[in-house]
Amino acid sequence: EVQLVESGGGLVQPGGSLRLSCAASGFTFSNYWMNWVRQAPGKGLMCVSRIKSDGSSTSYADSVKGRFTISRDNAKNMLYLQMNSLRAEDTAVYYCVRGGWPLDYWGQGTLVTVSS
């Protein structure tokens, strides 16, 4: 069974940093692109970042470019999102999602709240 379990969310002040983690199991992690998708409270979905199966290619939404960094450790079956210079508008549930296409399995999400 495919499982994606996010952790690392919490309350952070504007300008602060957080590192999200996603533990993957039930599939060959190193074979898949992985993504972070976020959902602001009561709002729709937005693709934040993605990373190729071997980590050689990454992409970011314009709104997070230069502030967020996606990475992975295929030996540990882990996906990460380093978030710096956080803003109030980054407040959202962050989902770890498998797939280049389609986005086929989603974790339960971890809530990031940016507030003073």
Next chain:
Amino acid sequence: DIVMTQTPLSSPVTLGQPASISCRSSQSLVHSDGNTYLSWLQQRPGQPPRLLIYKISNRFSGVPDRFSGSGAGTDFTLKISRVEAEDVGVYYCVQATQFPHTFGQGTKLEIK
């Protein structure tokens, strides 16, 4: 970025009746490899999204056959042949032809 527009944004449906959701993209979703990377997701209340349909019309594993997808180019449709209580939630179309993947605004399906 490709803009995805869904209609309607809210759909009250009687149990056992059909439902239909439309999704239009701001440009063709046909990829250079010939595939059209249009998917449909379901998000039940308090749950993460779940993949229902991929590449326009392919049902994902475990998805009931009352769900079907159709369309081409820029216009796509999700149909539920007979709505059940467990179908309540928000439905999103999403394109993966071009990064960033972009989502429709969501259509809230509720029971009358």
